[in-house]
Amino acid sequence: MTETANKSPDTRCKCIKPTMKYLRRDQIFRVKAETIPGESVFVVGNCEELGNWMSSSAVRLSKDDDPESCLWSCCVKLPQNQDVEFRYFVGVYIEPEIANDGAKQIIVRRWETSIQPRNIRIDAEDVNIGEEEMGKPDIFGSVQSITSIERGWLTSETVIQLKLFNNPLQLWKKRYEGKKISLKVTPVNLARNRSSETVLPFSENIDESMDTHDQVDAPEVWPLTEIAVMNEEKRKFHLQEQFGHIYSEGEFVLFQICVLQLESMAYLVDFYLHNSTEEDPPTLIGFSYILPSVLRKSEGQAIVPVTSTNHRPIGQLTVEYLVVQPIENFSCSMEETFSRMWKPSWQGLDVGHRGLGTSFKLEVQLCSDIRENTIASLKTAALHGADLVEFDVQLSKDLVPVLYHDFHVCIAMKRKQNLDINDKLQLPVKELTLEQLQLLKAISSTSKILHFCEYEIDSSEESCGVYHLKESTTGISKFNNEDHEDHQPFPTLQKVLEVVDPHVGFNIEIKWTMQLQDGSYELYNPFDLNMYLDIMLKVVLQHAGHRKIVFSCFHPDVCTMIRLKQNKYPVMFLTQGVTKKYAPYHDPRTHSIPMAVHHAHNACILGINVHTEDVLRDSTQVKLALDSGLIVFCWGDDNNCSSTIKHLKNLGLHGIIYDKIDKFGTKEVKESIFLVEAREAQNNLLNVVQKMGSGHSSTGVPVDVGTTRQTLSTLSVSAHNTSAVISDGGGAFESTIKEIGKDSQYADCAP
Template sequence: MSQVADNSCLKQSIYTIDGMGEGKQDWKFCVRVDTLLQESVLVVGSCPDLGNWNSAGAVELTSEGEGTWSGVISIPRDCNVMFRYFVGIVFKPDEEKFTSRQVIVRRWETNLNPRIIHKGVVSNNQQVMEPDIFGLYDSCKMTDRGWLTTETVVQFKLFENPIQFWKHKYEGRKVHIKLTPLMLSKGRTLVEYTPTSDIFEESMDTQDVGEERDKWPITEIAVMNENEWEFQLQEQFGRAYNPNDCIIFSVSMHFPEAVAYMMDYYMYSSSSVENSPPYHIGFSYILPSMMSSSEGQAIVPITSRSHRPIGQLKFDYLVVHPISGYECDMSVSYSRIWKKTWQGLDVGHRGLGTSFKLEVAECADVRENTIASLKNAASAGADLVEFDIQLSKDLIPVLYHDFHVCIALKHKKQLAEHDMLELPVKELTLEQLQHLKVYHLAEGKNKSQRFFDEDLEEHQPFPTLHRALDSVDPHVGFNIEIKWTMQLKDGTYELNHPFDLNMYLDTILKVVLHSAGSRKIIFSCFHPDICTMLRLKQNKYPVIFLTQGVTKKYPAYRDPRTQTMSMAVNYAISAGILGINAHTEDILRDTTQVKMVMDAGLIIFCWGDDNNNPATIKHLKQLGIHGVIYDKIDKYSSKEVKESIFLVEAREMQNQLLKAAEELEDASQSPLPSISLPPTSEFELDDLENTQKRLSATSVLSS
């Protein structure tokens, strides 16, 4: 697992960007990396010869043995060429399955700045050089798992005593489980699967484990504990299921509609000797038709070797597809980048704060989740603003916290008991939400209108996500919380959601990926599966897991990953996300948990009503919390200068660039063109073009 970057990793280079010339030279790329049998090593970069950062156009290197891969590629010689190595699986075009080359990104170099071959450097093709080390350069090593390019990931989650046997002889005995995908099709034509004869033998999985490493689909397993959180290939006879385990099987594949799954069950005989294999007691089949939606739950029978039902398996599933209509490139990733200076950040809750609490004195003076609220928080010095996103009926991402609203049946000055109709936000179009007389649930319950701002456009509820990205100061970061119904521990749901989860997230992600520019973005959600999907669907923005942990204030969720901070940590490092956003009630109960999170290489934010106190905010920052989310930031913030940290850093970087330009001007005694303000994100290399065109040599500045 790659770790959170420190300042030594965050070095900004100023690169010369000239027109792409016709001159070419051969360049030898050579890297050392451990791979599995079916994996290849590829190189991708900033020129057409290296795929223009598109993984599908990357160049496959040749194995030289002992973990070394190399290849000679013709690249431009009259401009800087940037590149990265990655480990992937390459599928060549064929008539039955793929009409074009498919490349799966398994692991890739995620150092903030890519590797670079400088303009004018002579070809290394005739030199004897040490291989590069995968992920290691600029005094920092960072690699990460890939994201979904063309493949689909299906996950099966087992928890809450999911395996039940009806035969007495199996009660109280430890069972080992193993999941195997079954290709039901040849090409795209479904054919019947016929079990092999050894299904009836003592063990149906006696082949060497290594034989499975060269197969696609790929099946991996992780257990949400301190030792087994990392996804690994399965053992020959699977993994023992223990009480209170939370096990996740993850299968990567193409054509999920043509893949079924077999769960095998093994037990060791009480009379077995050392190194003897377990015996196979039965199996379950999971058909693709059982997973008609992106998420759900199902129960399948456990069948004995003689095809008699002996028990049942209860599981939750998740199907994750790539983003529809958008391709991520490999030029840069911020998903695991966090500077050491980004600590104790002030995060405006729903903008300037919650505005519908029972005690009016505790409410923000501006309606929450509005453009006005976000702008006021920015003016008060918020480093980031947190807000909630959900979809309207016509699939427009809008800012709103609650799943329901109240609508007045008649326009009255005084609201009576039956004058309000409660409706889910999902049942109203954007036009209806923005033009009907809509009240917050608290206003409906109290029969008292809280705000009278119909004539103020920026104070209106339900602004679109696109407008928020376009309207708020780009130096202010966004913490975007994805709203989605959760299942409570008693089995009930917060809302019956009609949207397909893949479509829901794709709609939100495409708005951000197209419109966020250089703004700092963090995604968050209480639903761990959504955090998993946000991580797998895109490679650019970080994700943090919102968790209640141990609480007396809210009902517990069913998913065990949500119930304690230790489980949240195990899940976060397993999913490869940036960190967690913990409930302050749980932190104050046991402050040592903050160190536990940071020792795991994760960042930690916190949320909750406990934060709405200057003394508590100060205490949380002293504990090392990276971001404190609180209300009324205009009143509770202790900042002397009301500016976001990202604006301060952008100004410092501008001064560094000006100083570097002046030094070059003095050295060359020639005038330089004016230098424009660099972008809010000092990591966006392409946006430095005004400065880069003049600086012919590479100058490395500490960011």
């Protein structure tokens, strides 16, 4: 017997590991996928050869020579000593000389989003490359007979959205009144880079873009221009028709253009007059240019002249724009995504509003006894069985995400029973640094001079205090426990992610100023929106762990941006709809539940968070949203009633956000559903491991190890890593089940 044979199994494994590391096996990937000219199919996975889940390092497949075929394939040498997981995606390959930084870039257009990726087991037989032995190819998006495909997110490209609503086009000539006018948007490269013309063709020749007779044989791929209209038929983005879209009064039209070089791209808008007879082609009557100098901010409005073909002004076009850029210095993994996943058991969830509830209402009996949006409030809601807690996040002056609802904070320079106007300062939270906010949290024991904007405030023990705006009329804080750290306002988002029970989900509402219908704003001069969101998203992506996270915002563009900037967490559109309680907003997408449904489908987000006032006015709107496949939450003061909460759950809503969960919650066991399911899944996992350890099931039947491995991969586990040694006919292998929420806990989710 050789020396190696005398060694223990563990020692033998250690001896062969160095050589196993370099062993490779040929693996052929074959998949059927529908693409348009310019798109390619890629494969990405959990090993270096497949890019370690990074889209920028994915492997590009080759298309079958048959022009009618949709088969793509490639051969990759994979490591022989590890299980390989992988996904396919459809993307656009950008040559190095075209990319901004001179390196190749891959734009993700559509990707497979099943919770469990495809896999190749370590004990799989070597692939035989013979054509007859290949078997059936994979079908793009279909994994274990379930199809799950989502649009991509931003990797290196920039998205420009041009929004047309509220009668944006004014033509001054009477002969155009009542006529059908269509609009078509074409990106124009002002730099006129010759290499980009050959590799990424698009119409830079104005005469060609205005041609009304020649039909383009194939759609242009890059820069990519798509259009959507906020109605049930056209709310998903699609390619433009030859003569664009005929605009109708009252419509909300959205053009979306994906570009690489924002600073050198202009946007040509052509206007066509449609004749009374369909036989005659539309007539070009004018055009407008939206130059890159107009798009200086992340969002704004542009008013541009409409010029006739004779170079005379004939009208003007009002466009509201949005510029969405990828998160700076951050790359999203393709290993997992929960952006459109929701388990059927997650129905009627109890969501604690700002933790244990709002602290400042006229009805004192409905106010929480703990200050809202504090760690203490969130923890107390969790102890009373909240499945998720909802809270508000905004940035301090020094760009730290903090929890606070209002855009302004009221500061009293003196503590006394009656305050006059000179004793109070109302300051925007964005004008105070984190240190300044935290110095305001409680009465300081030492005397300091705080410099707030242009004001100097003495923060000695008997002077400075922070008040909610509704407390400022009396100057008396209703809370006496703010000397405890968890009870103090302005906790950072990172700390909240780290200290609150990880089994409690977070509904993170992003605060951002909204324009009202009268033209005013809730807050003026905010931060740059791309930077604002990047900072918040990085904190969550880096510190959330395996916690369930749902983002939400009242601003429809913010929901769009969160969805485009990351591929992991779901987004819900907060909408007030038809209401008598609040002033209407400027954006029509906020005006009704049906418009919110259209926006959710247009932005490819998880669902909507509706105002209960609107639901109680017309409950059929809930069915409209549910039937369209959306997840639906609700919010509002009407929820603070046991009978209303029960009614809303009976309507089928997935989550109800309400105050005083300690009073209105009805759970017998005060635990979140995620903790209950994690415990059940962990018990199932331990039972399976125990059976495999004995080699037999509880009935004495030998265990099929391959089947049980698959069972293990579909089980949810606890918040801590779980390791088990599983017996296999006298041999042994280690199976480490990592990361709660990864793969298995969403195995029963419906996309």
